[in-house]
Structures are given as C-alpha cells and as structure tokens.
Amino acid sequence: MAQYKMNILENIEPQERLKQLINYSNTVEVDSHVPPIRYYRSGIEMVRMANVYYNEGSLENAYVLYLKFMTLFLEKIRKHPEFNTVPVDVKARNQCKLREILPKAEKLKQQLLEQYKDDYNRYLAEVKHKKDELEKKKKDQTKKGDKSKLRPSDHGIYSIPSIAKVPGSIADVSYPDSLSNIPVTPTPSAPPPPPTTVGSKNRTEDVPMPVIDRSNKPSEISVRERYDTKVLRRVIVPVKVMTLFQAMAQTNTHKNIETCGVLTGKLERNELIITHMIVPKQKGTSDSCMTMNEEEIFDYQDQHNLITIGWIHTHPTQTAFLSSVDLHTHCPYQLLMPEAIAIVCSPKYNETGFFILTPSYGLPFIANCRKTGFHPHPTDPPLFMVADHVRIENNAPLEVLDLRKA
Incomplete structure (x- = not known):
C-alpha cells in the first residue's frame, strides 16, 4: 500500500493541517470503465492496509486510507453506472466495514489533532528559543561595543534577522494521488518475439534491463491513476x-x-x-x-x-x-x-x-x-x-x- 509521508508542517496551525489532510483524503474518483465489484475488492485491501498502519502507529497513513474508503463507498461508488450489479452480500459486507471504520476514523482524527497541536507548540517554542538567542547575542555584542555585525534599519534601530519558516503548504505534502483503483488477480502473459535474457537465478543483482515487449495478449484491465514514489520499503x-x-x-x-x-x-x-x-x-x-x-x-x-x-x-x-x-x-x-x-x-x-x-x-x-x-x-x-x-x-x-x- 502506498505509504503517505508528510514533510515537516509544524508551522501550520493544527486545524488547518488536519483540514489539508482531510481534503487530500477525499480526492477519490471512480472510473466507469472499471467494474464496481473491483472497487469493493480493492476496498478490502485498503482497510487491511489501514489496519496494519494503525497497529504500527502510522496514524496519518491509516487515517488517509480510512477516509478514502469512506469517501469511495459512502459517496462515489453509488454514481457508478453498474452499481446495481454488485451482489447484495458484497454490499452488506462493505457496510459492516463502514460501521467498523467510522468510529475508528473519528478517534484517529482526534489523535492526529492532538499530535498536530504538540507539533505546533514545539514549533512555536523553537521559534521563541531562536529569537531569544538572537536577542541575547545582540545584547552581548552591544555590551562589547561591537555593533559592526548588527544591521541598522531605516529607523536607526538594530534589527534581528528573520527566522525562516519551515515549508508548510499543501504542495509540500508528498502523497500519491489516489487509491481508488483496483488490485486485480494476475492474468499472466503470451508468447513474445525472440527472447532476451532478463534476471538472474533468484537474484536481483546485475540483471540487464529488459528490452522485449510481448505485446500480443488480451487484457480486460482498465485503470486510471497517477503515482510517484520516492523510497520503497524492503x-x-x-x-x-x-x-x-x-x-x-x-x-x-x-x-x-x-x-x-x-x-x-x-x-x-x-x-x-x-x-x-x-x-x-x-x-x-x-x-x-x-x-x-x-x-x-x-x-x-x-x-x-x-x-x-x-x-x-x-x-x-x-x-x-x-x-x-x-x-x-x-x-x-x-x-x-x-x-x-x-x-x-x-x-x-x-x-x-x-x-x-x-x-x-x-x-x-x-x-x-x-x-x-x-x-x-x-x-x-x-x-x-x-x-x-x-x-x-x-x-x-x-x-x-x-x-x-x-
């Protein structure tokens, strides 16, 4: 499952930071070309991964997946033109998951808000500490009569260098775009043109880049997604x-x-x-x-x-x-x-x-x-x-x- 990572956003007020996370989590789209049953199967995997993240203490990752699941099945999937073809038992199972997730997501929301408040207070304390250090340095320099390092302002008052803020816009959040697409069961492949050796015996080292494309095999898979990853887990x-x-x-x-x-x-x-x-x-x-x-x-x-x-x-x-x-x-x-x-x-x-x-x-x-x-x-x-x-x-x-x- 895609792992969601936020850059340092302690300089954003807690409520705004949570709002950004919620807005991102609600960006789920349903492709009418994908059978709705696939979304239901994907939902099972999303919940399973969210639970893993929750148990590992990765609260943001868990919260994002829970919200995407709720957005997908409380709102978006109902607009699928083939929604009525989904078996009743599949829908019932999905409703059970929703009832399980709703209170868990609400609890996570409060936990994240408290975490963001701690981050923000820590950020403010750090800013104050740096400002105090600069003030002390200015006073020490003044006492020594060394004012050459201080910069006079337009009003003749010695100014303190500004403290650069940590980047905090939503553009600094490193996320994939959506998890609304479907994990499908493998449908392996067909005979290719003349082969080129790829891979080594049960090893990944020193394997030449594949150059063949066995392009003659049908597929029923239709997906629409964008994703950019930085670091892959082992x-x-x-x-x-x-x-x-x-x-x-x-x-x-x-x-x-x-x-x-x-x-x-x-x-x-x-x-x-x-x-x-x-x-x-x-x-x-x-x-x-x-x-x-x-x-x-x-x-x-x-x-x-x-x-x-x-x-x-x-x-x-x-x-x-x-x-x-x-x-x-x-x-x-x-x-x-x-x-x-x-x-x-x-x-x-x-x-x-x-x-x-x-x-x-x-x-x-x-x-x-x-x-x-x-x-x-x-x-x-x-x-x-x-x-x-x-x-x-x-x-x-x-x-x-x-x-x-x-």
Whole structure:
C-alpha cells in the first residue's frame, strides 16, 4: 500500500493541517470503465492496509486510507453506472466495514489533532528559543561595543534577522494521488518475439534491463491513476516462493501452460514480508492464465490478516520479463502498494525476474493506457525495471495454499 509521508508542517496551525489532510483524503474518483465489484475488492485491501498502519502507529497513513474508503463507498461508488450489479452480500459486507471504520476514523482524527497541536507548540517554542538567542547575542555584542555585525534599519534601530519558516503548504505534502483503483488477480502473459535474457537465478543483482515487449495478449484491465514514489520499503521474499511455485507449476509447464499465484504477507518494522503464497483455481493456456473463484483468496487473506504484496507466474517457454499484458496486470498492484512486485519464473532458461513498473514513467503510462488486446508499448524509456528493493531469504518460512485442490 502506498505509504503517505508528510514533510515537516509544524508551522501550520493544527486545524488547518488536519483540514489539508482531510481534503487530500477525499480526492477519490471512480472510473466507469472499471467494474464496481473491483472497487469493493480493492476496498478490502485498503482497510487491511489501514489496519496494519494503525497497529504500527502510522496514524496519518491509516487515517488517509480510512477516509478514502469512506469517501469511495459512502459517496462515489453509488454514481457508478453498474452499481446495481454488485451482489447484495458484497454490499452488506462493505457496510459492516463502514460501521467498523467510522468510529475508528473519528478517534484517529482526534489523535492526529492532538499530535498536530504538540507539533505546533514545539514549533512555536523553537521559534521563541531562536529569537531569544538572537536577542541575547545582540545584547552581548552591544555590551562589547561591537555593533559592526548588527544591521541598522531605516529607523536607526538594530534589527534581528528573520527566522525562516519551515515549508508548510499543501504542495509540500508528498502523497500519491489516489487509491481508488483496483488490485486485480494476475492474468499472466503470451508468447513474445525472440527472447532476451532478463534476471538472474533468484537474484536481483546485475540483471540487464529488459528490452522485449510481448505485446500480443488480451487484457480486460482498465485503470486510471497517477503515482510517484520516492523510497520503497524492503520486500522480503523467501527462496521457497520460487522453488515451491515452480514445483507446483511443473505439470502445467510440461504442457506449455502458464501458472499464476498471489503473494501475501505482513508489514513488520517497515519491511514487507511475504509469508503466504496462494495458488488460486485457474484455467491456463500457453499464453494466458485466468483465475477463478477469487472470493476464496479474499476470504483466506481476511482470515489470516494478510496484505497483498505481489504476484508470481511462469513463462514456460520464454525468458523472464514483463509482457505488455503483464504490465497492465501488475499496474493495479503497484498503484495500491508501490512496493508490490511481479515475479516471473522461466524454467526453460532457469532464470527468475523480480520486476516493478518504473515509478516515474512506466506506472503512469500504463495506468493511463486504454488499449486492450494485443498492442505494443514503447520501450524507451523503459516501462519496467528490476525490483532492487527485494531481498531473498534462504531460511524464511512460507505457507502455501493450493486452492486448485480444494
């Protein structure tokens, strides 16, 4: 989930600072091209991440997500032209979340206001302290008869240098623009033009930048979002993710059929740790993989309080890179959480790639791309890159749920 960071805003009065945060949190838009059910699924993930932030003590992050959730489902989603197609049980579940969140958000609001008051009082005390120091320095210099360092004003009175304020406009708040778009279940990719080697065996170091675009694969994903990220938190990937997934996909791989899975876990000490891998029911071909019964995934995550950290899929006969449709598949993951990764396993070439969309170019480009079906994307500047915020852990535990056998 995108992490919200505010620059130092202690010089803004508490009520105004809170107002700025609320105004930002209310900027949620609904795209009529996106099925409303996707927004409801995205909402589950938003609440899950907000709860994680709350438990970690990141109150601003939690508050922003709670407000976006409330804005989306109390107001914006009702204007969707297909709102009436959302199943009654899905709406009922959403209403339960709203009733749970409303008092929590109000409590957070008061906590933040108290925090902002403390920040503002600390700022005023610091300003006074600096002013007092300057006054004392002026008096000491006057006593010594050294007035050469003091600057006379137009009125013949020695003036004190002004104290620069800390930047405090809303432009100094570093936020992504919106979290109204949807994390979608992976739909891996189709055969590309002649391959170029990408990635190294379960490592992210020294991997050449991918230059291929497997542009011939359909997609039903339509997203509209902008995002710019500064610093990505570390993602811990157990080495078992790759070894177990490829073993589970082996039967499909021998038949030249793609396999996909969802990577979930927890946020702990500002690191995202993959603890569970879910392989959903799916239908695969040589160039696609369609997940089924997605509700099973969401139910399992709810039961175990797991956040979505990324996805994984195979390229049975091709190298490890992101095709054009892989880019569209991954985009909603990264919009919701900038650290979200896409892992591509290439058994034939014995390589694994760990990728993200380039934050400054690839992410907004794909988010605003409306094309579907087989379509090419430009490759310069690159739309995706190696995920260098990944760390492979040899002994990290991993739980695997294979819903195909359920």
